[in-house]
Amino acid sequence: MQFDSISEFINMGGYAFYVWLAYGVTFFSLGTLIVLSVRQKRKVLVEIAKKIQREERLKETRSNK
Numbered sequence: 001m002q003f004d005s006i007s008e009f010i011n012m013g014g015y016a017f018y019v020w021l022a023y024g025v026t027f028f029s030l031g032t033l034i035v036l037s038v039r040q041k042r043k044v045l046v047e048i049a050k051k052i053q054r055e056e057r058l059k060e061t062r063s064n065k
Helices: 006-014 016-064
Strands: none
């Protein structure tokens, strides 16, 4: 489907509301998924670092006895 002008492209042949809404929902969903995944990854890495530090402290206390 070809468009003769930018306004026809934006209008999408009368289906602009549905087309742009679909794009909006898609990009919003993908953005939310990315943000939540990054937060979860950061949280997991912090927990792993805490666990490693805890284990190192336990090894030090055991070796000092």
